[in-house]
Amino acid sequence: MSDPFQLDPRLAADTFLVGETPLSQVLLMNDARYPWLILVPRRSDVTEPFQLSEADQAQLWQESMRLGAAMKAHFASDKLNIAALGNQVAQLHVHHIARFHADDAWPGPVWGVGSAVLYSDPALEVLKGELRSLLQQPLSLTAAT
């Protein structure tokens, strides 16, 4: 298979691991201003989605679409932002951000706007509980094993 996967330390510092899909780690960005999940395929040394194998590309797309749809429904957001940028952290990661007309950055992108509002412990526990059921529903459909 591939090399042992190591999450980029900057991604690890800014996020919480909240789930695993067949291909990816699911990270929650520690910024209470936006419901913000990141898929990180467990593949070393990949920086662009088109560098993945065809099978991994198809899997990532499926995971991304199901995660995006589940987030939009669960959070009743006005829009989903889905993006693979990677300018600051090269390791391939795909942002999924539930956006609202009243959020801090609307209608701009969220990156570089103000400072993150860190989750309180109680708020984090509540959200993790919600995410646990959210991730089980749509993403378990993609279980590879």
Place this chain on the structure above:
Amino acid sequence: MSDPFQLDPRLAADTFLVGETPLSQVLLMNDARYPWLILVPRRSDVTEPFQLSEADQAQLWQESMRLGAAMKAHFASDKLNIAALGNQVAQLHVHHIARFHADDAWPGPVWGVGSAVLYSDPALEVLKGELRSLLQQPLSLTAAT
């Protein structure tokens, strides 16, 4: 099939139509600071990629990956940014932006940074010629008919 497709007038005002894929219009953003192409699936009333049919989703992903790989190779960029945001223009469109360590917005995202530098007519003609061959190579592989 679907309703007659109408490109959002704001997208039309900011871009040039430079190609067609089996699913999408290929638009060039009129901003000479970055090689910036946008795929717009010819499907009316779709704002999120997961609202497309499964077949259209697979086609969009394939077109996006091939376009991104072709852009990165052709422009020898340091990174590709691929994003479906849609906060300002709801009509589904996917940005593909070739990024360089020396570009105006690096390492931030490009949206909202400074003002667009419009292409001169000669520069536009040169770039359109390059894009014509770039689009024929990888994207013709996906020709549906």
